[in-house]
Amino acid sequence: MITVYGFSSSGNCHKLKLLLAQLGRRLDKDYRWIEIDSSRGETRTPAFLAKNPNGRVPLIELDDGRRMAESNAILCWLAEGTPYFTGDAWQRAQALSWMFFEQYSHEPCIAVARFIRGWTPAGSPRRAELPNLRERGHQALAVMERHLLSAPWFTGVDYGIADIALFAYTDVAGEGGFDLAPYPAIRDWLARVRATPGFVPMPPPSAEAAARIASTD
């Protein structure tokens, strides 16, 4: 059985839950989920740092004790040999290219803006980062919009792990303060992802986080 250490409100963690569901892997039969609330410091305890010295979720652990960090690398491993990561070397590297784009140019803006708005107190000095994150996040969204004008998916010919990686925080970009109205191709793609077989949505933020998000400009 695979053990997933994850925070349910994290898009990076939800990526795994979504792919596992679409692969037909069942909770508590094929994998177990151990909730680790990174917003409350649970990824920085000595016990967790012994498992992942980088102090981040998601992390997976196999029954023989082997572990793997980094959401997008875990997606690659889970999807190996499945329709979610196919094609020749060029096509698979293009999917990886979008996944590196996600972690470098998208997540650090859109996910971090969402985290600051929902999971830091109203007076947090981190809120000063929001204008810059908004500008850079919109640049990332514009790159995605442009791609989707000529292609239906990010992974290749079909839906797959690069779409799962980019869907995670794009679908909740509104919680980060990003209005997706100017991006019709992204909105259509989000709808296509939601319609894929076995899709499961990310749970809504806690009432506390939702209230913070609602009260942030």
Next chain:
Amino acid sequence: MITVYGFSSSGNCHKLKLLLAQLGRRLDKDYRWIEIDSSRGETRTPAFLAKNPNGRVPLIELDDGRRMAESNAILCWLAEGTPYFTGDAWQRAQALSWMFFEQYSHEPCIAVARFIRGWTPAGSPRRAELPNLRERGHQALAVMERHLLSAPWFTGVDYGIADIALFAYTDVAGEGGFDLAPYPAIRDWLARVRATPGFVPMPPPSAEAAARIASTD
């Protein structure tokens, strides 16, 4: 022939030059290099943005017009079927895990600190970012050091693309203000990488950049 659009002072770009050299691919025979100085805005021109809407180097272009962005994805494509990216699905995903770590937890601190010190003017407001980047960069170096206490390489049993990805900015971390004295395992690993067949070092920064680095605390 592969066309590489790259900035010679960029570690992300040098990754490709190093792997191409180690694969025996020769400049101006197997690939051409087009210098794009990202520090002077050359990645943000309309002509370059038409090639890579994300406005970053490196970018590769094939003779049939296909292009690929993201240094670490390009490494995967170049190394496919070679000894630089081997192993089973788990091992290859572990190499990818280190490459995602590099782009998320290492490069945005160590490479960005180096860029700010060498390629922004002394009075740049970006210099206020340096203390935070230094703290987070040392966290990334500590994660690497810990790994190297029990394994000689990041890619797997042997040297490969995850080592190339992490070597790029670790080898010039001093230019970013990072003293590697507390990391003996990293220093040994850097020496092992430098001793691999076909290794080529990154060129030193320009005199102007070197002077800025020397005059920064």
